[in-house]
Amino acid sequence: MTNTQLTLVQIDNYGPWTVTPDPRREMDLQTLQSRLFADLAQFVGSRDGYVFFTRFDNMVAVTNGLDREDHKLLQESIANRYPVTLSLGIGTDRNPAVALERATDHVQRAGSAQDGDRREVLSGDTLAEADRSSSDVQIAHFDVNDATGKYTDRLNEFDTFIHIEQGYASLMRYLREEHGALSFFVGGDNIIAVTPDLTTEQYRAAIDHVEAEADVELKVGVGTASNAHEAGFAAKHALEDCRHLGTTVEFADASVEPTTD
Numbered sequence: 001m002t003n004t005q006l007t008l009v010q011i012d013n014y015g016p017w018t019v020t021p022d023p024r025r026e027m028d029l030q031t032l033q034s035r036l037f038a039d040l041a042q043f044v045g046s047r048d049g050y051v052f053f054t055r056f057d058n059m060v061a062v063t064n065g066l067d068r069e070d071h072k073l074l075q076e077s078i079a080n081r082y083p084v085t086l087s088l089g090i091g092t093d094r095n096p097a098v099a100l101e102r103a104t105d106h107v108q109r110a111g112s113a114q115d116g117d118r119r120e121v122l123s124g125d126t127l128a129e130a131d132r133s134s135s136d137v138q139i140a141h142f143d144v145n146d147a148t149g150k151y152t153d154r155l156n157e158f159d160t161f162i163h164i165e166q167g168y169a170s171l172m173r174y175l176r177e178e179h180g181a182l183s184f185f186v187g188g189d190n191i192i193a194v195t196p197d198l199t200t201e202q203y204r205a206a207i208d209h210v211e212a213e214a215d216v217e218l219k220v221g222v223g224t225a226s227n228a229h230e231a232g233f234a235a236k237h238a239l240e241d242c243r244h245l246g247t248t249v250e251f252a253d254a255s256v257e258p259t260t261d
């Protein structure tokens with residue numbers, strides 16, 4: 001059964017820091033943000049989790065497999081190397097949107113994102129050791145069909161970007177509203193969604209919705225495993241199956257497709 005552990009990563013008091021004592025050079029802020037994301041990706045990825053950059057000042061990580069000590073170590077390591085600190089809220093649930101709601105609540109209760117006195121909050125419970133082996137994550141890796149032929153090789157980069165982003169906007173809203181799944185743009189034409197147990201029909205309905213609303217054609221590979229890396233890796237293989245078979249939805253072999261209840 002899926003039971004997703006999500007961590008909200010929030011830079012403490014970042015807004016005021018960006019303008020104190022004067023507004024800081026934008027490319028310096030972009031450098032800090034992308035390096036911070038790279039460090040998080042390495043830390044969380046080496047523990048088989050996933051992290052998504054979302055707005056950079058706030059990021060979302062799938063942390064099944066990471067315990068409280070791992071979270072503490074991350075905070076300590078960032079505080080030692082960056083001019084900013086991180087607050088972390090942890091939440092778990094079968095439904096990823098509910099898990100994120102819980103994670104967020106822990107951080108928000110401790111104070112505002114722009115509260116100078118709120119630093120390095122670490123709040124919320126990780127999955128109990130006993131639950132870890134029976135708690136799976138479902139990852140759906142979406143990809144635009146022939147993005148290279150339709151967009152990259154034909155349009156300028158900005159017009160390509162508009163098409164891809166419109167597809168992403170349509171998918172992220174649909175999956176969030178219909179299923180509480182959280183979708184993240186990860187570059188190129190790829191979107192990774194953290195989902196509850198969904199069926200082939202439910203994925204197909206999402207793809208049909210995006211085609212009707214944004215005129216963007218997607219395919220998806222789905223994987224389920226005890227951590228994001230394994231689930232996501234299986235999803236990538238399933239996506240390759242879509243390419244070879246010419247299908248739009250494939251589940252990885254190891255994932256058992258649930259029946260609709």
Ligand SMILES: Nc1nc2c(ncn2[C@@H]2O[C@H](COP(=O)(O)OP(=O)(O)OP(=O)(O)O)[C@@H](O)[C@H]2O)c(=O)[nH]1
Pocket residue numbers: 143144145146147148149186187188189190236243
């Ligand atoms: N983040 C991420 N990006 C990828 C991955 N695979 C491909 N990309 C990106 O997606 C772009 C397009 O590659 P593809 O999706 O393979 O190409 P395509 O033209 O859409 O062809 P088909 O997907 O086979 O229909 C690449 O330039 C990469 O930027 C991946 O596994 N992860």
